[in-house]
Amino acid sequence: MRTRIPPPRPPVFRGRLHDARTATAVGRWLGAAFAVCFVTGLISHYLQHPPHWLADTLPARPVWGYRLTQGLHVATGLAAIVLLLVKLWTVYPRLFVWPPARSVRHALERLSVAVLVAAAVFEVFTGLINNVQWYPWPFGFIQAHFAVAWIAFGSVLLHVAVKAPEIRAHWSRRSAGTVALPARDAVDRRSLLLATGGAVGVVTLTTVGQSFTPLGATDLLAPRSPDHGPQGLPVNRSAAAAGITARSVAGWRLEVEGPRPYTLTLDELRALARTSARLPIACVEGWSMDARWEGVRVRDLVERAGGHPGRAAARVVSLEAHGNYRVMHMGAEYLADPLTLLALTLNGEPLSLDHGYPARIIAPNRPGVLQTKWVHRLEVL
Structure with a gap:
């Protein structure tokens, strides 16, 4: 059965x-x-x-x-x-x-x-x-x-x-x-x-x-401590990871393209009128930190090249050879804002290589990945 x-x-x-x-x-x-x-x-x-x-x-x-x-x-x-x-x-x-x-x-x-x-x-x-x-x-x-x-x-x-x-x-x-x-x-x-x-x-x-x-x-379980890093500020992408070395920035020039294109050495850029601002850098991974930045207003660089802040946009290009954000578009509102800087110092000291030496973008209300480091060209659109 x-x-x-x-x-x-x-x-x-x-x-x-x-x-x-x-x-x-x-x-x-x-x-x-x-x-x-x-x-x-x-x-x-x-x-x-x-x-x-x-x-x-x-x-x-x-x-x-x-x-x-x-x-x-x-x-x-x-x-x-x-x-x-x-x-x-x-x-x-x-x-x-x-x-x-x-x-x-x-x-x-x-x-x-x-x-x-x-x-x-x-x-x-x-x-x-x-x-x-x-x-x-x-x-x-x-x-x-x-x-x-x-x-x-x-x-x-x-x-x-x-x-x-x-x-x-x-x-x-x-x-x-x-x-x-x-x-x-x-x-x-x-x-x-x-x-x-x-x-x-x-x-x-x-x-x-x-x-x-x-x-x-x-802050025990978060992947970042906002006050830990070079110059007291974290970095997500170091100079080594980006392929940037002291040799890469030797003889650096800032190229500004527009109706009246020009080039500046680092000493010439430092000699321009500078603005200081306390702005946060905020990363898409969630960490953020206030810092004191000093540099040249981007709108001043654009005006010198023949652009009109409030109407002009810009393309910012990094020395970094590869990476999703090595070329960044900056809209007219950011470009015209007096707190949008091509920063040269961080918390009173020259930028470290990891933080974008010799010059980087810092702008208000902007993701950290768009605060382009190692800037070498600014194209006025």
């Missing part, structure tokens, strides 16, 4: 914390974190890669604008890792719902959730790895992170639309769909939410000091 093997049965989950109320409570926080990440990510992307119609109108003020938005972007992105893991834990039993698709609508709903989860995991973990400048993948981080952000955003909107009745029913303890829990389960839920909030607080406290310098003493 042949023994009949019963068909496999999906696991049964009885934990009350894997319920809609807990998922909704965590989802509120996660949704807020994703919203901040999405908006600040768009700001960062379009500051770095503006479309032609936007390039000349990007604002140069407030001077701390990019420092704030990118600091928020990275801080909320790190917090979202904790929230996403907890959210997935609360809903993972639904992965084992049987049958997997009860109808076409149900199949499409589950497919949309799969896309949402995949996009969210991709965004938070590639963002985390980017913070430490490690790129173990063959695709370009910037393009992929930006494209998947739109997929994640659209998936969140679709998910909220589909789940709106359930979310509304479990939004608060007084909501109509919320079932009263036994005292023990209610305590467990509060404990879970408190632990989640505490974990988010710890992650934030130990990383946000890289951009919010008053908390620099607690």
Whole structure:
């Protein structure tokens, strides 16, 4: 007689914390974190890669604008890792719902959730790895992170639309769909939410000091300490990494191209009227730091070449032979701002080679990757 093997049965989950109320409570926080990440990510992307119609109108003020938005972007992105893991834990039993698709609508709903989860995991973990400048993948981080952000955003909107009745029913303890829990389960839920909030607080406290310098003493887990580096300021790309040596800058000249082109030696550049400004340098990885810069206003160099600040744009070219940002476009708003400098000193000392000696760009409200180092040519457009 042949023994009949019963068909496999999906696991049964009885934990009350894997319920809609807990998922909704965590989802509120996660949704807020994703919203901040999405908006600040768009700001960062379009500051770095503006479309032609936007390039000349990007604002140069407030001077701390990019420092704030990118600091928020990275801080909320790190917090979202904790929230996403907890959210997935609360809903993972639904992965084992049987049958997997009860109808076409149900199949499409589950497919949309799969896309949402995949996009969210991709965004938070590639963002985390980017913070430490490690790129173990063959695709370009910037393009992929930006494209998947739109997929994640659209998936969140679709998910909220589909789940709106359930979310509304479990939004608060007084909501109509919320079932009263036994005292023990209610305590467990509060404990879970408190632990989640505490974990988010710890992650934030130990990383946000890289951009919010008053908390620099607690900056234990961030990949950068904003006051560590040459001349008290970090560098992401050193002179050695860029292939710049003392020999490379020997006999340096600044070439300014425009209606009235000219060339300046370093001594001639130093002899021009100089401006001093305290400006932050803010990196896309989240760290930022104020510093005292002194140099020649870029608008003065442009006027001397026959350009008109407020109407002219510029192309800035570095001595660096290779690199995604060796050529940088500067729009009219930045070019006209009196705080946009071709800097020669940092905190009262000549620039070190790692910080762009003999001259670099420093401008307000601008990503660090666009503060071009080792400048040797300025083209007035």
